[in-house]
Amino acid sequence: MRIILDAMGGDNAPQAIVQGAVDAAKAFDTDIVLVGKQDEVRACLRECGGEGLSNITVVNATEVVTMEDDPTRACARKKDSSMAVALRMVRDGEGDAMISAGSTGALLSGATLIVKRVKGIRRAAMGPVLPNGKSGIVLIDCGATADCTPEYLLQFAFMGSFYAKKVLGIETPRVALLNVGTEDTKGGELQKTAFALLKAASDEGRICFVGNAEGSDLLTGKMDVLVADGFAGNVMLKTVEGAAKFMFGQLKNVFYKSTKNKLAALAVKGDLKGMKAMLDPSEVGGTAMLGIAKPVIKAHGSSDARAVFNAVRQAIACAQADIAGSIAANIDHMKINTSEGD
Amino acid sequence: MRIILDAMGGDNAPQAIVQGAVDAAKAFDTDIVLVGKQDEVRACLRECGGEGLSNITVVNATEVVTMEDDPTRACARKKDSSMAVALRMVRDGEGDAMISAGSTGALLSGATLIVKRVKGIRRAAMGPVLPNGKSGIVLIDCGATADCTPEYLLQFAFMGSFYAKKVLGIETPRVALLNVGTEDTKGGELQKTAFALLKAASDEGRICFVGNAEGSDLLTGKMDVLVADGFAGNVMLKTVEGAAKFMFGQLKNVFYKSTKNKLAALAVKGDLKGMKAMLDPSEVGGTAMLGIAKPVIKAHGSSDARAVFNAVRQAIACAQADIAGSIAANIDHMKINTSEGD
Numbered sequence: 001m002r003i004i005l006d007a008m009g010g011d012n013a014p015q016a017i018v019q020g021a022v023d024a025a026k027a028f029d030t031d032i033v034l035v036g037k038q039d040e041v042r043a044c045l046r047e048c049g050g051e052g053l054s055n056i057t058v059v060n061a062t063e064v065v066t067m068e069d070d071p072t073r074a075c076a077r078k079k080d081s082s083m084a085v086a087l088r089m090v091r092d093g094e095g096d097a098m099i100s101a102g103s104t105g106a107l108l109s110g111a112t113l114i115v116k117r118v119k120g121i122r123r124a125a126m127g128p129v130l131p132n133g134k135s136g137i138v139l140i141d142c143g144a145t146a147d148c149t150p151e152y153l154l155q156f157a158f159m160g161s162f163y164a165k166k167v168l169g170i171e172t173p174r175v176a177l178l179n180v181g182t183e184d185t186k187g188g189e190l191q192k193t194a195f196a197l198l199k200a201a202s203d204e205g206r207i208c209f210v211g212n213a214e215g216s217d218l219l220t221g222k223m224d225v226l227v228a229d230g231f232a233g234n235v236m237l238k239t240v241e242g243a244a245k246f247m248f249g250q251l252k253n254v255f256y257k258s259t260k261n262k263l264a265a266l267a268v269k270g271d272l273k274g275m276k277a278m279l280d281p282s283e284v285g286g287t288a289m290l291g292i293a294k295p296v297i298k299a300h301g302s303s304d305a306r307a308v309f310n311a312v313r314q315a316i317a318c319a320q321a322d323i324a325g326s327i328a329a330n331i332d333h334m335k336i337n338t339s340e341g342d
Numbered sequence: 343m344r345i346i347l348d349a350m351g352g353d354n355a356p357q358a359i360v361q362g363a364v365d366a367a368k369a370f371d372t373d374i375v376l377v378g379k380q381d382e383v384r385a386c387l388r389e390c391g392g393e394g395l396s397n398i399t400v401v402n403a404t405e406v407v408t409m410e411d412d413p414t415r416a417c418a419r420k421k422d423s424s425m426a427v428a429l430r431m432v433r434d435g436e437g438d439a440m441i442s443a444g445s446t447g448a449l450l451s452g453a454t455l456i457v458k459r460v461k462g463i464r465r466a467a468m469g470p471v472l473p474n475g476k477s478g479i480v481l482i483d484c485g486a487t488a489d490c491t492p493e494y495l496l497q498f499a500f501m502g503s504f505y506a507k508k509v510l511g512i513e514t515p516r517v518a519l520l521n522v523g524t525e526d527t528k529g530g531e532l533q534k535t536a537f538a539l540l541k542a543a544s545d546e547g548r549i550c551f552v553g554n555a556e557g558s559d560l561l562t563g564k565m566d567v568l569v570a571d572g573f574a575g576n577v578m579l580k581t582v583e584g585a586a587k588f589m590f591g592q593l594k595n596v597f598y599k600s601t602k603n604k605l606a607a608l609a610v611k612g613d614l615k616g617m618k619a620m621l622d623p624s625e626v627g628g629t630a631m632l633g634i635a636k637p638v639i640k641a642h643g644s645s646d647a648r649a650v651f652n653a654v655r656q657a658i659a660c661a662q663a664d665i666a667g668s669i670a671a672n673i674d675h676m677k678i679n680t681s682e683g684d
Contacts, residue, residue: 133592143522146530180485180576188488188573215580219588231530232577234522235570238557239578243585246561250475250620251593254613261613264606271596271603278592 001029003315004095007036007044008064008082009102011302014044017101020308022050027309030316033095035059036082061085071105075114083107087114090294096319097295099286099311101303108144111289111296118324120331122149124291125156125230126298127163128237131278134221138164138173140290142233150193153177153227155334157198159290159327160225161207166321167288167314170224175202176213178228178236186212190229197336198227206333215239244279285314291327295319343371345657346437349378349386350406350424351444353644356386359443362650364392369651372658375437377401378424403427413447417456425449429456432636438661439637441628441653443645450486453631453638460666462673464491466633467498467572468640469505470579473620476563480506480515482632484575492535495519495569497676499540501632501669502567503549508663509630509656512566517544518555520570520578528554532571539678540569548675557581586621627656633669637661 005021007014014036021032022045034041038060045051045058063081065074075084083102087110090098098115100107108124117124125141140160145152157175164173177195179187184195195212202209210223215236218226228236251272255265265272285307286299295318299311327334347363349356356378363374364387376383380402387393387400405423407416417426425444429452432440440457442449450466459466467483482502487494499517506515519537521529526537537554544551552565557578560568570578593614597607607614627649628641637660641653669676 133588146522146533178577180488180573191488191573214584215577215582216584216587218581218584220584228577231522231533232574235520235557235574236577236581239560239581240557240585242556242558242560242562243582244589245558246474247586247589250617254610254617257613261610264609267606268596268603271599275592275596279589 001316001319002031002033002095003312004033004035004086004089004098006082006086006098006100006102007034007041008061009100010299012304013101014040016303016305017308018044018050019048019305020303020312021056022048022053023305023309024312025050025053025056028312028316030312031055031057032312033057033059033089035061035086035089037062037064059085059089065102065106067103069103069106071103072109074103074106075110083110084114087111087296090296091115097297097315099297099299099315101299101301101308104143104298107296107298108289111292115292115294115296117291118293118327118331120335121155121291121327123152124289125159126287127160127290128287129168130218130237130240132219132221133278135168135170135224137218137223138168138225139233139237140225140227141230142228142237143230144289145230148190148229150190150197151336153190153194153229154197154201154336155291157201157207157209157225157227158330158334159323160227162323162326163288163290163321164224166323166326167317168224172208173224174210174222175207175225175227176210176217176223178226178232179212179214182212182214184211194227201333204333206330248276285310288318290323293324295323343658343661344373344375344437345654346375346377346428346431346440348424348428348440348442348444349376349383350403351442352641354646355443356382358645358647359650360386360392361390361647362645362654363398364390364395365647365651366654367392367395367398370654370658372654373397373399374654375399375401375431377403377428377431379404379406401427401431407444407448409445411445411448413445414451416445416448417452425452426456429453429638432638433457439639439657441639441641441657443641443643443650446485446640449638449640450631453634457634457636457638459633460635460669460673462677463497463633463669465494466631467501468629469502469632470629471510472560472579472582474561474563475620477510477512477566479560479565480510480567481575481579482567482569483572484570484579485572486631487572490532490571492532492539493678495532495536495571496539496543496678497633499543499549499551499567499569500672500676501665502569504665504668505630505632505663506566508665508668509659510566514550515566516552516564517549517567517569518552518559518565520568520574521554521556524554524556526553536569543675546675548672590618627652630660632665635666637665
């Protein structure tokens with residue numbers, strides 16, 4: 001197994017990326033390739049004691065994709081950027097999976113242009129796993145494609161289901177459709193048509209569709225995959241993040257209110273930390289870009305070494321899962337609109 | 343001031359509705375009309391000591407709209423339902439505002455058919471106020487219309503702005519557009535076109551548009567009005583509810599974990615209750631249906647007496663605010679598509 005890391009992407013690059021890579025290289029039986037400005041990357045390697053590790057190699061790339069670059073063109077314009085080089089390497093089989101904490105838009109466009117989608121897949125989708133106190137839930141899509149068609153949602157359902165089964169280990173993932181109510185007839189045109197497609201796929205035994213779900217159902221454990229258009233999915237994901245932050249802020253206010261409360265806070269501090277960690281996206285790793293022909297993982301822009309470490313673990317799992325293979329084997333049942341071509 | 347209450351709508355009707363009405367009749371200088379099966383309503387009035395109150399009257403209605411009724415036809419089919427009778431009364435000026443905790447869909451359809459929209463308004467919108475630790479934030483729309491046009495969103499921006507100013511007392515409400523990123527060019531076609539409309543209205547000084555906002559911005563206090571299509575807004579609202587519930591559940595687990603933690607919980611119990619109350623929708627009252635020609639308030643289906651009491655207070659504020667008057671005075675600037683007619 002060989003994991004390719006964009007060493008220059010993310011708020012804390014290259015230090016956090018290199019540190020996470022070193023930790024992962026020590027923990028996992030895998031090769032790691034760090035792609036980036038080699039002098040900087042090697043300096044970081046020395047700093048964090050990773051110089052002598054035989055399973056880490058460095059590949060030079062002279063440019064860096066930044067948040068200021070036009071995402072749709074970044075990888076095409078900066079051909080020698082760490083992101084573009086890393087994507088070409090995974091495309092060419094010089095690694096089994098690729099990870100970047102750089103610009104989401106640039107990575108999505110770059111992966112689509114360089115690595116390409118699995119034949120027949122209309123749009124790639126971002127499928128993060130949200131902690132729900134159980135096995136987690138795959139929310140797909142959550143921002144790759146704002147305007148979706150019913151066919152896209154059908155493909156997201158299959159891809160999310162493959163991911164939940166092969167990466168999360170859920171034997172028969174329960175797939176729900178995000179809607180404004182749980183009744184079968186709810187929603188706009190997109191949801192009504194998608195509902196019929198998902199139900200038909202479920203009737204044929206290809207996925208296990210459990211019906212519509214509302215925003216409030218996300219963390220209840222009632223489903224393993226939640227299918228959404230990229231706009232609503234993104235709103236949902238960020239709303240959960242914002243709500244958690246708000247609640248922890250309010251909780252902090254409560255605990256700082258009086259000496260009595262401060263003492264109480266001291267008593268539960270460790271357990272609260274555990275609760276916060278459970279809700280921490282860096283524990284999950286990154287977000288798989290599903291539908292791309294090779295495993296590409298988007299790590300959070302603010303990833304620290306721990307998040308990078310977890311993203312490597314996730315990338316290994318994704319490479320072993322071969323989601324692209326499952327898609328290719330089922331693509332005939334994932335298409336409805338042949339006029340769009342392949 | 344006279345507030346008309348659908349006494350039969352909601353999970354706890356008529357008891358909770360009547361109890362809330364009695365509490366409000368004692369607290370506020372307002373007349374209250376209870377519409378419903380008069381024997382049941384009068385029995386409830388007796389039970390909660392509201393029989394002798396001179397500012398409560400009962401109007402008989404023999405039918406009840408239930409959750410099983412087709413929402414789009416409920417008020418038309420059950421002409422003598424408490425909901426339909428109450429809506430006709432507010433339409434005919436026999437009261438200044440109407441409240442129901444019954445079916446949201448039936449109330450929306452009934453209000454649109456019976457009370458009607460303000461001339462020129464394309465769609466009514468639901469604009470609940472979410473607690474954010476400050477003055478609150480109006481989220482509009484959050485479920486009335488799943489498929490929106492840019493013009494609808496422009497109208498929601500004006501209506502939400504009027505509500506924030508006249509009901510919440512915010513002098514210059516900051517209006518944001520829900521999107522998948524804060525950059526001006528983010529989102530799908532709907533958001534891009536709506537952005538241009540909101541910016542133009544802001545440049546003319548008619549609203550104060552502060553740009554795009556993400557799901558994570560909802561509770562930060564950065565804006566007073568968040569404009570969304572009814573689908574994404576509904577997802578957002580319910581996701582916040584679900585996330586809060588999940589977090590309180592996790593917190594409970596922490597507090598029950600050990601004797602030490604239980605003692606800590608005891609110490610902060612009162613303050614945590616305050617935090618929970620702050621996040622409690624029943625403290626806000628109900629959701630105004632904006633764009634309807636007279637004030638119509640949807641109280642939460644699970645409203646208890648306290649929620650009904652707060653909904654009455656809110657209805658009084660809405661009636662005094664005369665949002666419909668503000669809309670009528672500004673409608674020429676709230677339309678772009680004249681082909682749809684008025």
